[in-house]
Structure formats: C-alpha cells, structure tokens
Amino acid sequence: MATLGVTPADIRAAGFGLDIPTGAAVDTQIQTLVDKAEARLLAAVPSIHRRIAAGTLSVALVEGVVEDMVLRVIKNPRALRQMGVDDFQATIDTAVSSGALYVTTGELALLAPPPRGAVGSVRIGLPGWRLPGA
Numbered sequence: 001m002a003t004l005g006v007t008p009a010d011i012r013a014a015g016f017g018l019d020i021p022t023g024a025a026v027d028t029q030i031q032t033l034v035d036k037a038e039a040r041l042l043a044a045v046p047s048i049h050r051r052i053a054a055g056t057l058s059v060a061l062v063e064g065v066v067e068d069m070v071l072r073v074i075k076n077p078r079a080l081r082q083m084g085v086d087d088f089q090a091t092i093d094t095a096v097s098s099g100a101l102y103v104t105t106g107e108l109a110l111l112a113p114p115p116r117g118a119v120g121s122v123r124i125g126l127p128g129w130r131l132p133g134a
Contacts, residue, residue: 004059006034006066014067020074030070036101037069044103045111065107073101
C-alpha cells in the first residue's frame with residue numbers, strides 16, 4: 001500500500017532512543033506494520049486522502065499518527081506489562097494498550113473531519129423572551 005510515504009527509515013527516526021535492528025527482513029516487517037496502520041486509519045477515517053488532496057489535512061500529521069501506531073508495537077512487541085529478575089516472571093498485558101497495532105481516540109480526534117453545519121449563536125433566556133423592540 002504505502003500511500004503516505006512512511007518508510008522504515010522514518011520509523012527509526014521517529015523512534016529516537018529505541019534500538020531498532022536494521023536489515024532487509026526487519027525493514028520488511030516494519031513496512032508491513034506501516035501498511036496495516038495506514039489501512040486501519042483509512043478504515044477509521046475514510047476521508048483522509050480526499051482531505052489531504054483538498055489541503056484541509058496535513059500529510060505530516062497523518063504520517064505522524066502512522067509512525068506512533070507502529071512505534072507502539074515496536075516498543076513492546078510481546079505485550080509485556082511487567083518483568084521480574086530473580087526467578088524470572090513476566091506478565092502479559094491483554095489490554096489493547098500493549099503489543100497491538102491500533103489508533104487511539106486522541107489520534108482519531110486529530111484526524112476527524114471538522115464538524116459540519118452552521119455556526120451561530122445560542123439564545124439565552126426564557127422561551128418567548130425578546131429584546132425590547134425586537
């Protein structure tokens with residue numbers, strides 16, 4: 001798919017401080033995550049490409065959301081919530097927050113189309129209340 005132009009190099013740059021391995025096999029896996037993230041975004045907000053073309057949505061904003069989605073998986077691919085050291089323990093997080101490729105409600109709010117409809121004023125007061133002379 002790769003319609004937005006996010007590359008594995010972009011993911012590495014966005015993941016400053018993360019030790020993301022290099023190599024063709026890793027880049028293929030990262031690109032697969034990018035493609036899935038884009039597909040999920042387009043399913044959640046179908047107007048993305050139309051709004052980018054119209055200039056009402058920033059490509060950088062959409063690409064940033066894709067990068068954040070992919071980095072959530074890269075940071076915690078095994079969905080570990082807790083690890084121990086002595087007599088090793090590991091707790092796997094079954095919540096959506098770890099190890100899964102998803103878009104947050106905050107990210108959806110960033111990408112949502114602006115609300116339609118007229119903007120106006122709201123009358124305050126009792127029903128039937130009028131200004132003198134109105």
